Amino acid sequence: MKDNIKEFVKTKDFLVCVDSDGCAMDTMGVKHEEAFGPRAVDVWELHHIKDRFLKVWNDINLYTRTRGINRFKGVVATFEALEKEGIEMPDITSFKKWAETTNELSNPSLERAIAETNDEQLKKALEWSHAVNRTIEEELAGNDKPVEGAKEGLAAANNVADVAIVSSANGAAVLDEWTRHELNVHVDVMLGQEAGTKAYCIEQLKKFGYENTRVLMIGDAPGDLSAAEVNDVLYYPILVGKEKFSWDRFQNEALAKFLDGSFAGEYQEQLIKEFNDNLK
Structure with missing residues (x-):
């Protein structure tokens, strides 16, 4: 896993961006x-x-x-x-x-x-x-752990897509957490807060030549959805309080739709409504 976009190399036609805290890491x-x-x-x-x-x-x-x-x-x-x-x-x-x-x-x-x-x-x-x-x-070292289902979901994603961490958290902390829990083996590049906003990071990653419908942001917060929307890419929500369900559904349902082109439209709209309804 690279920790600098300058070292990133595109190897697949699809790109999955994923947030860290509250999304892949239970921190x-x-x-x-x-x-x-x-x-x-x-x-x-x-x-x-x-x-x-x-x-x-x-x-x-x-x-x-x-x-x-x-x-x-x-x-x-x-x-x-x-x-x-x-x-x-x-x-x-x-x-x-x-x-x-x-x-x-x-x-x-x-x-x-x-x-x-x-x-x-x-x-x-x-x-x-x-x-x-x-x-x-x-004080909190050792209190972190991956969200249940995230490791399997990331592995499935990385089999068919390039995977990038796009996080607003401290980059050093993200790197440490993902490495200790061996999530890093399923990731190609890590972009923390030092790399810029999530929207900016997705914009820069798109410049490697991915089509918009082949870029997916996985997140748990409205800022993740916004970053996807301003870049005209797809969004998959990890629902607060339903994290394992969300990752299981990603692996068993959403990923296939992402790959076959049926994610955009009605399915995407359904996911966003579900996401918004789940927050106060």
């Missing part, structure tokens, strides 16, 4: 509940509203149609939601502006912005992001 819940949310409480000193903050954080990042939102946009969305409830929150105006305008939502991008501006709000956000990564690496 999304524990990361938000034990790392992302609690470290935000610590860094922005929100202990006085800890319970409410964590409830809103988890709703936004796990259980509603913003599931899978980038970590930095998740901070902005959570702060805004709490402000609408009348809760006074720390000022993150300049951080919000960065999150809305940067073309790369990652630590390196944030570091470059800090080097240019020396902005304290950006420094606080980077402090939080590093704290999250440390918690994941030091």
Whole structure:
């Protein structure tokens, strides 16, 4: 498995892109509940509203149609939601502006912005992001496991298609998790948050010469669907709470439809409706 698109080589006519956290790896819940949310409480000193903050954080990042939102946009969305409830929150105006305008939502991008501006709000956000990564690496190591059925589904996909991880998660963490659980053997290239947005990554992969109807994004969040739609490619949902069913159906039904050209249209529409109905 390559970890740079420059090293990727197209070997098949079909391409399957797959998200990591919450889709192929059963890591999304524990990361938000034990790392992302609690470290935000610590860094922005929100202990006085800890319970409410964590409830809103988890709703936004796990259980509603913003599931899978980038970590930095998740901070902005959570702060805004709490402000609408009348809760006074720390000022993150300049951080919000960065999150809305940067073309790369990652630590390196944030570091470059800090080097240019020396902005304290950006420094606080980077402090939080590093704290999250440390918690994941030091405290949550070993708590990750593949989603049931994902390994078999990926193996089936890689038999007939090139497979690319397209994730907004930290690339080093994704690489570590997929390698330890031996999912990497079914993947050709890994593109994490450092490679750009999911939509951008799919766009770049398409340049290797895949037809739109021969590119499929597998994901569990609206951002995955959006990335597929803006690139005019197909989307297969891993349903929250029904992950094994979703992967089994992919392997036993959807993959064949993808290959024979019957995925687009009515079947695709049915899957998207089911996906949207499954989220709050």
